[in-house]
Amino acid sequence: MSFVTVAICTWNRAPMLDRVLTHLETLRVPPGTDWEVLVVNNNSTDDTDAVVANHAGRLPIRRAFEPQAGIALARNRAVAEARGDIIAWTDDDAFPEPDWIEKTLTALERFDAEMVFGKVEPLWETGRPPSWFTEKYRGMFALIDLGGPPRVVKEPHVVGFNVNMAFRTSIVAKIGGYRTDIGRGRMAGGEDIDLFQRAHRSGVAVAYEPAAVVRHYIPASRCTKAFYRRYTWGGSPNHLMLLRDESQRVPKLFGLPRYFLRQQWPYLSGYVRALLRADRAEAFYCELKLIRLVGLYWSILTRRDPKGVQHRAGE
16 A cells, blocks of 8 residues: 655745645545645745645645755655655646546556656646747746657656656665755756656666646746746756766766767857747747856856765755
8 A cells, every 4th residue: 555745845835835735635546545745844934834734624734844945955855754655746836637646656556667757737827828938948847748658768868847756765765865956046956857867877767657747837927038048047057967967977078078069059050040030939949058058167167066965865
């Protein structure tokens, strides 16, 4: 019999958290499965604790507290506090389908997997995506749709996001917890990508289940080009650490893998061509790739790339 901990980390999003917890009341849990909802308060200053308490009569809910700011720290707190042998992750702005737990558990069993991730669809605040949105931007919005049937994922570059993933807690002893040097700032991220990369390198069985669906709320404030310019630049140190860990034994040029640099140069000519044909969506996509490249070198020059350290859960 499985015990599932649905884990949510939150910081100052009490109204949205209330909506999410209300939605979780619709989840269907397979017979014989124990479960809990664990909300990690990452030092919020709003009514987060009151929101959690208000749902205590309708959900098997608990609250944990992580005083130090940082999403990776909060996730490690969840791992340390979870009672389940399986942790199913989602976010404080995400809405799983009612059969989400059922589909996730089925995939874990069907593929004898240790990690599984599912499809993430957008829930636009404005009701529609920004005018420049194309399928190329799905990853930037933490949206996932690999297409095709459920399957075992063996490609090392194919990863999921914490908004819709689950793993058996036994893998923590094998690959460690979330790296706290990556998910440190409020705008930081990448700690989930790093976890998947380490899982792939360690031979952890990873599966994709498109029927396990989560809808991710995307506010209008995150649908501007200015936001993604800032986000891409600000995430450069984290991206540098992920890139270096992924390619430790490959030839490098000026601190970056040569294969990676070869992949970047076409974006310069692509940017010019897109401008000439007035393809604003493609031009912006190429622009972000170039911002990332400059940001990586800026991180190297200014030493904004702290050495990667793997942390045990709860540290």
